[in-house]
Amino acid sequence: MPISGINKLTNKLCLGLFQVSMGGRKMAKDEESVYGPGEDSQAPQEPTLRLVLVGRTGTGKSATGNSILGQRRFVSRLGATSVTRACAAGSRRWDKWLVQVVDTPDLFSAGSPEAAPGREERGRCYLLSFPGPHALLLVTQLGRFTAQDQQAVRAVKAMFGEDVLQWTVVVFTRKEDLAGGSLQEYVRCTENRALRELVAACGGRVCALDNRASGSEQEAQAQELLQLVGALVSKNGGAHYTNEVYCDMERDLRWACPEERLRWVADQVAAHMQRPWLAWLLAALCGERRRSRGRGWGLRVAVLLGGAILLLVLLCRRRSEDLAEVGPG
Numbered sequence: 001m002p003i004s005g006i007n008k009l010t011n012k013l014c015l016g017l018f019q020v021s022m023g024g025r026k027m028a029k030d031e032e033s034v035y036g037p038g039e040d041s042q043a044p045q046e047p048t049l050r051l052v053l054v055g056r057t058g059t060g061k062s063a064t065g066n067s068i069l070g071q072r073r074f075v076s077r078l079g080a081t082s083v084t085r086a087c088a089a090g091s092r093r094w095d096k097w098l099v100q101v102v103d104t105p106d107l108f109s110a111g112s113p114e115a116a117p118g119r120e121e122r123g124r125c126y127l128l129s130f131p132g133p134h135a136l137l138l139v140t141q142l143g144r145f146t147a148q149d150q151q152a153v154r155a156v157k158a159m160f161g162e163d164v165l166q167w168t169v170v171v172f173t174r175k176e177d178l179a180g181g182s183l184q185e186y187v188r189c190t191e192n193r194a195l196r197e198l199v200a201a202c203g204g205r206v207c208a209l210d211n212r213a214s215g216s217e218q219e220a221q222a223q224e225l226l227q228l229v230g231a232l233v234s235k236n237g238g239a240h241y242t243n244e245v246y247c248d249m250e251r252d253l254r255w256a257c258p259e260e261r262l263r264w265v266a267d268q269v270a271a272h273m274q275r276p277w278l279a280w281l282l283a284a285l286c287g288e289r290r291r292s293r294g295r296g297w298g299l300r301v302a303v304l305l306g307g308a309i310l311l312l313v314l315l316c317r318r319r320s321e322d323l324a325e326v327g328p329g
Helices: 003-017 061-069 118-128 147-160 183-189 193-201 215-235 244-252 258-292 297-326
Strands: 048-054 088-094 097-103 135-141 168-173 206-209
Touching: 048 061, 048 215, 061 088, 061 097, 061 135, 061 168, 061 215, 088 215, 097 118, 118 244, 118 258, 135 147, 135 215, 147 193, 147 258, 168 215, 183 193, 183 206, 206 215, 244 258
Parallel strands: 048 097, 048 135, 135 168, 168 206
Antiparallel strands: 088 097
């Protein structure tokens, strides 16, 4: 089977798996403001620069968002556990742009894309950043790029796409730990290979912030970061990042009410995140068939399909348990 055929079959399997209803759950009031590409949404009258904060919990994503906005828009406090429970957005003006910043809760730690409430919040993140972010701001602490950060990077690529690092800026918090030294020198000389590889994959785009700064110092930091994002936008010809989910949202959600948009997008994102292993399974089946040429083909298919069916059953069971925990209204 050609690759194009595998991709088409993978898409059908993914979408079929995640067409499970949310069980008639009522929409909370804070969900009513989640916007999408509906007919009632008004296009902004000025150019918009959409930024999404990503990274592991405890790195200072919310504080970074507040530094960019120059105001305390997102709840932030020092600690290893997340205080952000839902995606939220704030805005400011910079140069000719209306800058929109989307803060995210714990969406990038190890776990299933089906897990609630993270599954719904991934959908909300897509809605708040529609029709696509101009840049992702991957937040990490200076001197503490750990295995959890590496997991977060993998989760970011799973949620948005393998190529999303081309639209990403690495933002280091705790700039004060540089003690006046050069961030570029720090990155170049670090022994952390995973960090060097990440920065290289992001085109060398790095910035450091002291989120305890205020006044003119805070604004100078924000200006430096926004200028870096502006250069990235210019490099991309003004285009924002997009993928299949964002494209499908623009095409398929004109008719939907806000509650249906959130549910539909959450399904699409979960399917998008499951697509790689399904593509691997189908490619493996095709490869086994070619190698075996009929010898033992049936047994190999039975083993692979048996494993796939078991995984689907576990996912569906997890989905049912999540719905039971959420319950109606």
